[in-house]
Amino acid sequence: MELKWQGYAFDPTPVTEIIARINTVQEQMAALHLDALFLTHKPDIYYFSGTAQDCYLYIEKDQDPVLFVKRYLPRAQQETALKNIEPIESIKDIPKLVEHCFKKHPGTCGLAFDVVPVKDFHFYKRLFKNTHFVDGSSVIEACRQIKSSWEIQQMKKAALVSKQTFGFMEDNIKPEISEMEFCGMFEAYSRTLGHSGKLLNRHYRSEVFPFHLMSGENGGLPGALDSPLCGTGTSNAYPYGAGPRRIQENEPILIDFGTVLNGYHSDESRMFVIGKLPNKAEDASKASIEILYTLLDKMRPGIPMDEIFETAVNVAKKLCLEDQFLGLPNLKSKFIGHGIGLELVENPILAKGRKTLLEPGMVFAIEPKFIFKNEFAAGIESVIHVTENGSEFLSYTENKIFFC
Numbered sequence: 001m002e003l004k005w006q007g008y009a010f011d012p013t014p015v016t017e018i019i020a021r022i023n024t025v026q027e028q029m030a031a032l033h034l035d036a037l038f039l040t041h042k043p044d045i046y047y048f049s050g051t052a053q054d055c056y057l058y059i060e061k062d063q064d065p066v067l068f069v070k071r072y073l074p075r076a077q078q079e080t081a082l083k084n085i086e087p088i089e090s091i092k093d094i095p096k097l098v099e100h101c102f103k104k105h106p107g108t109c110g111l112a113f114d115v116v117p118v119k120d121f122h123f124y125k126r127l128f129k130n131t132h133f134v135d136g137s138s139v140i141e142a143c144r145q146i147k148s149s150w151e152i153q154q155m156k157k158a159a160l161v162s163k164q165t166f167g168f169m170e171d172n173i174k175p176e177i178s179e180m181e182f183c184g185m186f187e188a189y190s191r192t193l194g195h196s197g198k199l200l201n202r203h204y205r206s207e208v209f210p211f212h213l214m215s216g217e218n219g220g221l222p223g224a225l226d227s228p229l230c231g232t233g234t235s236n237a238y239p240y241g242a243g244p245r246r247i248q249e250n251e252p253i254l255i256d257f258g259t260v261l262n263g264y265h266s267d268e269s270r271m272f273v274i275g276k277l278p279n280k281a282e283d284a285s286k287a288s289i290e291i292l293y294t295l296l297d298k299m300r301p302g303i304p305m306d307e308i309f310e311t312a313v314n315v316a317k318k319l320c321l322e323d324q325f326l327g328l329p330n331l332k333s334k335f336i337g338h339g340i341g342l343e344l345v346e347n348p349i350l351a352k353g354r355k356t357l358l359e360p361g362m363v364f365a366i367e368p369k370f371i372f373k374n375e376f377a378a379g380i381e382s383v384i385h386v387t388e389n390g391s392e393f394l395s396y397t398e399n400k401i402f403f404c
Contacts, residue, residue: 010079010262011262012050012078012079012081013050013081013150014081014150015081017050017081017148017150017151018048018049018050018080018081018082019081020148021047021048021143022048022059022064022065024142024143025037025048025059025139025140025143026059026061026062028138028139028142028143029059029061029110029136029139030061030062032110032138032139033108034061034108034109034110034134034136034139035060035061035106035107035108035109036058036059036060036061036106036108036109036110037058037059037109037110037136037139037140038056038057038058038059038109038110038111038124038133038136039056039057039058039059039112039140040056040111040112040116040120041112041115041116042200043200043263043342043343044057044112044140044144045057046263046342047143047144047342048065048143049065049067049080049081049082050079050080050081050082051067051075051076051079051080052263053069053071053072053073053075053076053079054069054070054071054072055067055068055069055070055076056068056070056091056094058094058098060102060106063102064082064083064084065082065084066082066084066085066086066097066098066101067080067082067084067085067086068086068087068088068091068093068094068097069085069086069087069088070087070088070089070090070091073085073087084101086101091127092127094127095127095128098128105128105130105131106128106131107130107131107132108131108132108133108134109128109131109132109133109134109136110133110134110135110136110139111124111133111134111135111136112135112136112137112140113135113136113137114135114137114202114203115137115202115204121133141346141347141348144341144342144346145339145341145346145347145348145359145361145362146359146360146361146362147341147361147362147363147385148361151264151341152363152385152394154261154262154263154264155264155265155266155340155341155363155383155385155394156394156396157261157262157264158259158260158261158262158264158265158266159259159266159268159383159394159395159396159397160396161190161193161194161195161259161261161266162190162257162259162266162268162395162396162397163395163396163397164190164193165186165189165190165193165195165257165259166255166257166268166270166397166402168185168186168189168190169182169186169255169272169402170272170402170404172185172186173247173253173272173274173404174247174274175246175247175248175249175274176246176247176248177246177247178243178244178245178246178247179213179214179215179218179231179242179243179244179245179246179247180234180242180243180244182213182242182247183210183211183213183241183242186211186257187210187211190210190257190259193261194261194262195210195259195260195261196260196261196263197210197260198260199258199260199265199344200260200265200342200343200344201343201344201345202343202345202346202347203345206226206345207225207238207240208258208344208345209240209241209258210257210258210259211241211242211255211256211257211258212229212231212240212241212242212255212256212257212269213231213241213242213253213254213255213256214229214230214231214241214242214253214254214377215245215247215248215251215252215253215254216245216247216248216251216252216253216376217374217375217376218231218232218243218245219231219252219253219254219371219372219375219376219377219378220371220372220373220374220375220376220377221374222327222328222331222371222373223239223240224239224240225240225241226333227327227333227369228325228326228327228332228333228367228369228370228371228377228379229254229256229327229369229371229377229379231243232244232245247274248274249274249275250273250274250275250276250277250278251273251274251278251376252271252273252277252278252281252285252376252377252378253271253272253273253274254269254270254271254272254369254376254377254378254379255269255270255272256268256269256381257269258344260344263342264341264342265340265341265342265343265344266340266383266394266395267340267344267365267367267381267383268365268381268382268383268395268397269367269369269379269380269381270380270397270400270401270402271285271288271378271379271380271401271402272401272402272404273401273402273403273404274404275404277401277403278376280372280375281372281376281378282401284321284324284370284372284378284379285378285379285380285401286401287315287316287319287321287368287370287378288368288369288370288378288379288380289380289399289400290315290319291312291315291316291368292366292368292380292382292399293399294311294312294315295308295311295312295336295337295366295368295384296366296384296391296392296393297390298311299358299364299384299386299390299391300358300386300387300389300390300391301357301358301359301360301386301388301389302357302358303357303358304354304355304356304357304358305348305349305350305351305354305355305356305357305358306351306352306353306354306355308336308337308350308358309334309335309336309350309351309352309354310352312325312326312336312368313325313326316368316370321370324370324371324372325368325369325370326368326369326370327371328371328373334351334352334353335349335350335351335352336350336351336366336367336368337349337350337364337365337366337367337384338350338364338365339362339363339364340363340364340365340383341363348362350364350366358386359386360386360387360388361385361386362385362386363383363384363385363386363394364383364384364386365381365382365383365384366381366382366383366384367379367380367381368380369381380399382395382397382399383395
């Protein structure tokens with residue numbers, strides 16, 4: 001593969017990255033007896049091609065992939081390291097082009113069943129009449145969950161934007177400003193640093209937004225969000241995160257901020273207070289930091305994921321905070337962290353009962369959090385990278401309570 005890069009505005013994904021990813025996914029395909037993989041989900045296409053233009057990626061198990069571009073061809077040609085690029089007027093052109101390029105249609109083809117709508121699935125079946133489509137999600141996941149050194153550097157760049165934004169929060173938070181107004185302020189600041197604004201998520205029922213601020217008793221309000229914490233949100237139609245409540249002095253304030261830069265995400269939460277933090281909230285905040293560092297020490301290759309979850313629960317129990325940890329007693333979250341990369345929440349999940357072993361290159365947002373019903377929320381979230389011998393923070397924001 002030869003890169004056709006000539007002075008474009010953004011840095012491309014290195015050609016060596018794309019080649020390595022294609023080789024890895026083809027090995028996975030061969031192991032599962034997949035003849036081909038048809039990618040329609042933008043983050044997956046970007047991961048394996050380097051472009052997120054309006055296109056589709058077709059990968060055979062033993063031949064170079066083909067990128068089918070609907071629009072915009074010149075940008076796709078500049079951005080991708082792939083050499084086989086075919087312009088199309090419609091997705092309906094793809095079957096005949098596959099037959100032209102590979103002399104046949106695949107017998108078995110993988111689709112990302114976790115994100116492909118049922119309507120689209122039936123449409124693809126009509127396009128490839130003699131092809132048996134199967135779930136290719138595990139093949140994609142096996143590649144994407146192990147981050148390369150280049151990807152780690154991208155995530156560190158996103159972490160730097162997050163650190164700078166938390167510094168802006170510390171300097172600009174003030175009493176009587178509404179939760180939503182303050183979120184708008186620090187999101188606008190982060191955009192000046194390159195934050196893309198739009199966060200991506202793997203599951204269609206999960207809401208993603210760059211900020212999640214809960215002040216005072218709003219932090220103690222449970223709700224629909226699949227998280228220990230919820231907040232009021234802006235309406236009954238959007239009942240998550242920041243709302244119209246005005247921030248006050250001497251109350252716990254939890255701010256959760258998601259960053260995306262060059263496609264890669266960071267996800268961090270920190271506690272703030274304007275003035276003095278009540279003792280109960282300060283103790284819970286310090287407990288979350290203790291759990292975070294305990295998990296940092298625990299996370300290393302070969303450790304089962306459910307062991308990380310149980311370790312967190314046991315520390316909360318030791319600190320006599322088990323009832324408030326990870327949600328109210330009848331609404332507890334069953335995970336302590338989630339994979340993160342090209343999507344804010346992606347596999348694998350550090351969940352109760354999950355026996356999958358940690359591997360070098362996995363990256364997780366770890367979020368030990370507490371909810372005190374109708375009182376406040378407390379917690380922290382930082383990004384941790386599993387290395388060859390242990391783990392390390394990818395987050396640059398100091399793991400502390402921000403006293404303002």
